[in-house]
Amino acid sequence: MGRLKIGVIGAGAAGYFAAIHAAQWDAEVTIIEKTSKSLAKVKISGGGRCNVTHAAFEISSLSKNYPRGEKFLKKVFRLFAVNDTINWFESNGVTLKTEADGRMFPVSDDSQSIIDALQHAANRVGVRVLFNFNVKKIITKNPGFELWSDDKKLHFDRIIVCSGGNPKLEGFDFLSGFIHSIEQPIPSLFTFNTPQEPIRKLMGISLPDTFVRLEGTKMAYRGPLLITHWGLSGPAVLKLSAFGAKWLFDQQYKAKAHIRWSNDWSEEWLVMELLSFQKNHPKKKISTNPLFGIPGRLWEHLCEKSEMEPDIIWQNLPKKQFNKLVQNLFCYIVCVDGKTTFKEEFVTAGGVVLDEIDPETMESKLIDGLFFAGEVLNLDGITGGFNFQAAWSTGYVAGVSAGQPEK
Numbered sequence: 001m002g003r004l005k006i007g008v009i010g011a012g013a014a015g016y017f018a019a020i021h022a023a024q025w026d027a028e029v030t031i032i033e034k035t036s037k038s039l040a041k042v043k044i045s046g047g048g049r050c051n052v053t054h055a056a057f058e059i060s061s062l063s064k065n066y067p068r069g070e071k072f073l074k075k076v077f078r079l080f081a082v083n084d085t086i087n088w089f090e091s092n093g094v095t096l097k098t099e100a101d102g103r104m105f106p107v108s109d110d111s112q113s114i115i116d117a118l119q120h121a122a123n124r125v126g127v128r129v130l131f132n133f134n135v136k137k138i139i140t141k142n143p144g145f146e147l148w149s150d151d152k153k154l155h156f157d158r159i160i161v162c163s164g165g166n167p168k169l170e171g172f173d174f175l176s177g178f179i180h181s182i183e184q185p186i187p188s189l190f191t192f193n194t195p196q197e198p199i200r201k202l203m204g205i206s207l208p209d210t211f212v213r214l215e216g217t218k219m220a221y222r223g224p225l226l227i228t229h230w231g232l233s234g235p236a237v238l239k240l241s242a243f244g245a246k247w248l249f250d251q252q253y254k255a256k257a258h259i260r261w262s263n264d265w266s267e268e269w270l271v272m273e274l275l276s277f278q279k280n281h282p283k284k285k286i287s288t289n290p291l292f293g294i295p296g297r298l299w300e301h302l303c304e305k306s307e308m309e310p311d312i313i314w315q316n317l318p319k320k321q322f323n324k325l326v327q328n329l330f331c332y333i334v335c336v337d338g339k340t341t342f343k344e345e346f347v348t349a350g351g352v353v354l355d356e357i358d359p360e361t362m363e364s365k366l367i368d369g370l371f372f373a374g375e376v377l378n379l380d381g382i383t384g385g386f387n388f389q390a391a392w393s394t395g396y397v398a399g400v401s402a403g404q405p406e407k
Helices: 013-023 040-048 059-063 070-077 082-091 111-124 169-175 198-202 235-243 245-250 267-280 296-305 319-330 386-403
Strands: 005-009 028-032 096-098 103-106 128-130 137-140 145-148 153-156 158-161 182-188 191-193 206-214 220-227 231-233 254-260 332-337 347-352 370-372
Touching (some): 005 153, 013 111, 013 386, 040 111, 059 070, 145 158, 158 386, 169 182, 182 245, 191 235, 191 332, 220 235, 231 332, 235 245, 319 332
Parallel strands (some): 005 028, 028 128, 158 370
Antiparallel strands (some): 145 153, 191 231, 206 220, 206 254, 220 231
């Protein structure tokens, strides 16, 4: 028998990692990419710095950052997790650093470091990359598989599908020759549009540790919040959008978000602090003397929202307006109507159903020799390096499993 021929569909993070680890078994590995570029998402991610992974070293805490795929990935992470990612990149010449929020980047702050490491490792083990081959259909042969473009075909003994997420169901049409189920793709990681809300006039203001909840649900997240010209963004909103992706999709992106401007506040604490300030500074003008570290423009807006007279001082504040101020500090309600996604870093929920994949090997439970890795699967992480970690982990397991001469 000759060398095992393996085709890897997709020249992204998962595709390269799968190809590298399959080729280490002396398999003949070809990455098939429909465009003329490889690792394009790696290049632009993290503002061009590439958020490689996250400093979540316990598998139980790491897996909690995946709205879809948590249980599945727990099994995958036992085979390859954050420490393995750090060690692999360090052994390939890239040292990673950890930022205050746990995100990990190359010390170079340049995604090209990650690209170079992957490409050099692929070259070292003889991985071939075939560009501009758009796989339109895959035919199961006995043995192996045929990959068809418009008028060309390739034959492989095994294939690893690492084609990434797609915002439309038609993006999975090339898999229609298989009996695998596809979960309807929907957006994840998006900002909340608030077109009717006056808060948009405060664009550029950010708060370091807020608490945001979707009304009528238990879904909530804490973290930094950014007010933009279209609405609400920042890690708290992006993470909430990931966990609430299906619910928000079903609501047609119309919802109410409740904002506590500091996660640490309790309503009782706010009342006590405000009463104390009112007693100690009765003649101070309220709207121009912000409290609790709240930016001046936001404080002024909260006073206006609480129906205060512009020049009112603390000793003249009616109880009704006092209570409204407490309400707007502790539970500011915003009407969400629509979303904005960042197309260059688009993440989808949806894809190949996980129940049909073996997490110990990433092989299809339905078709021998067919493997999957990365966002083509119905798994996705919140912002912070978690989607790349899932790509490295599933890519590693798929590559090691596919490359072995005897399964």
